[in-house]
Amino acid sequence: MALIEKQKTVLKGTSKITKIKKRDGKVVDFNPSKVAGAIWKAARSIGGQDKKLSEKLAEKVIELLERKFAGQIPSVEDVQDAVEKVLIEEGHARTAKAFILYRQQRAEIRKEKMQVLEKDTIDDVDKNFDINALRVLKARYLRKDEKGHLIETPKQLFTRIAVHDTIPDLFYDSKVFDNEAKQKTHEHESFDYADWDEKVSIGKYHLNRYHLEAVKRLYDRHNKNRQMKVSWKKFFDMLQKGEFKHYEKNIAEYYEVMVSKKFMPNTPAIANFGNPLGMGSACFVIGIEDSLDSIMDALKNTAIVFKAGGGMGYNFSKLRPEGDFVSTTTGAASGPISFMSLFDKMTEVIKQGGIRRGANMGMLNSNHPDVLKFVTAKTGNKALRNFNISVLIMPDFWEHLKNDNPYPLINPRNGQIVDHISPKLLWERIIYQAWESAEPGVIFYDTVNKYNPFLKHLGPIVTTNPCGEVLLYPNEPCNLGSINVYAFIKENENGELYFDWDELKETTLACTKFLDNVIDVNKFPLKAIEDMSLATRKVGLGVMGVGDLLFELGLPYNTEEGREFMERLMEFITYWSKVESVELAKERGIMPYLSKSFYPEGRLPFAGFDDKASWHLDWDKLVNEIKKHGIRNGYTTIIAPTGSISMIAGVSSGMEPVFSSVFQKNVAVGSFYYVDPAFERVMKRAGLHDEKLLEDVANASGSIQKIEYVPKEIKRVLTVAYDITPEDHVRALAAFQRWTDSSISKTTNFPADATVEHMKKVYELAYNLGCKGVTVFRDTSIKSQVLVTGTGKEKAKQEEVEAKIQMNAPSAAAVSVGEKCPECSTKMVLSEGCATCPSCGYSYCAVA
Structure with missing residues (x-):
């Protein structure tokens, strides 16, 4: 259109x-x-x-x-x-x-x-x-006193975040910063930031003690790197005298993109910036070697991360299989799954101490001898309840599957083949478990590493964050935020809608810089994580509100027309995020690992770049700029879960379609209808919005497709999650993936009566279309699924379907679907590949 x-x-x-x-x-x-x-x-x-x-x-x-x-x-x-x-x-x-x-x-x-x-x-x-949105802010983010009363307003919250995120900008001022790092190291000076709480400012914005702690931390880092032209005493004197007051415009810019709901950083930044923890990263990855020391170190370091409010991903494939020989004791190894149980138990203990329960992603390579045990490890929800699990499908698997040749299983201790398995059996067991209980997910090794900028020097990426969308090396963190694309719908003087590409460009530039600042100002839980974060400088600018945006533009999610717009949208955001990353490289310096990446070779980390016919922007010009000036960020785009932040923005989550136009929310005092805002606007413009419509849509599982009085053209556009075939879910995922550096957190929805064979075809379609991973959810496949999109007869029909397929107990896909939200007691649902509360936005994925 x-x-x-x-x-x-x-x-x-x-x-x-x-x-x-x-x-x-x-x-x-x-x-x-x-x-x-x-x-x-x-x-x-x-x-x-x-x-x-x-x-x-x-x-x-x-x-x-x-x-x-x-x-x-x-x-x-x-x-x-x-x-x-x-x-x-x-x-x-x-x-x-x-x-x-x-x-x-x-x-x-x-x-x-x-x-x-x-x-x-x-x-x-x-x-x-x-x-x-205000309820979410109150429940999750606004400061409270010891009695639980609010002592912070939303305005104060967004101000403290904006002030905190602006602090790095001061340190790149030419008056104090030397990009060539040729300064002497100034003598270390102590500083009691608590004594200066609210006593210094950047223009009109006062700095609290935690802002000042960040200021001193950044000074010490730049000073150690020989980049500071002035001593700490001189720097702080300049701050006191207002010599950085012009940076109040930066604070105002970051503040405005949040309060206008154009952008939200991930949950930890909202919760922690300007507060004691100071950590803005959502999740991390840690390496585990085949030794007890490494396992125990990983356990300890994960506990530290959980205490700070982050999630953790691991690949357990280096651990020798169960029953294998242990030379130091002449005994038998207990295997990776038993060690995963240690991490699971630790998560149960530590979850009481942090701002949320810790989330885990456990991965195992498809050629590990214990892979079949891993695939079925969560059956019946009897174990690993605090884990998402995914199988990393190795490149050699596909040829064996195609020819149905026995697939070799390799002992990681010595690299020897110790057994074989039918690849067909393994593949069908993975898919059956996903059909039955939504896990395990799959990650495609070859697609992930084909577009991995650091593959040649750092080796393959084999690990992701808990929701599977952030592809990371050990000790890399997730530094994430999402643009609300629905905010760029405007009306002209005739009441016609248009999409404001110019404003989206400016927002993308500002938010890329915002996320680059997160890396600098972050209070990292571990030194190794800080070092790796500063080396690759990966950030993840994503989207939310896509489903609502398509509603308003009249573009069906499940059509080629809709997917063309999705591709163009993500290409646009990725392009301008990289333009800004080049500008930041000029002003602040390239990422230290630039020479270890393929960027100097003129390559970019997404499939769309390899297809010139699909370009809408001048990628050749950008590549030449990167070759000349370098780039500051290893990744700039990732589509992460947006559970809480999309609720704050009041829009649909991530790149997902609208889940349900109208659904019934059950709470302690009764139930009420929740109406999607974009659906409401479209129906009001059509003169169809009334209580009868809401009741009819709720009784039709949130869909308008069978409501006779709704015009066909509106039905064509307003398609919700279960109106869309699984194949079209995957095609939409692939459209966004073509222009996304890392991966994408999305749920591919299947109806309750979908077969295992149907699901297998969709998995293979995802691989063939270039997706980097897949998370699926078959309606009612988790017995305690709770997002009630129907009432009356429709609800009874769902229960009948559930009874016919003789469900097992829920296996807690994405950690705890069906359990009660720890903050508002609403039951959790699966969205964007993660257990999320549909009422307050609480998510077990730390990024949301």
């Missing part, structure tokens, strides 16, 4: 009303366009399509205000009263009714927001976020 060029709406004339009094008593500039916007919103809710009429009515409202409040300042309520009066007098009773109802609803919402935030008034930031 052709996207409309950007246009602006401007009311004629200049209003004599220049100020308005807000509800909190503050007097601010009067914006006439807001009056037109309010009228237009009311008109659209009843199917109105004449935006120019809304502007004419707004002019009449302003004329009325000018007559009535000459020389005075009207209040917000006065303006709303005037809108009602004009609408009624001009014969627009239906619009007036819609406006009055909207006004009443807003009053109720304001009251509820004040209750949630424990405040007497709400500010502009509070207004930007819906009730559900």
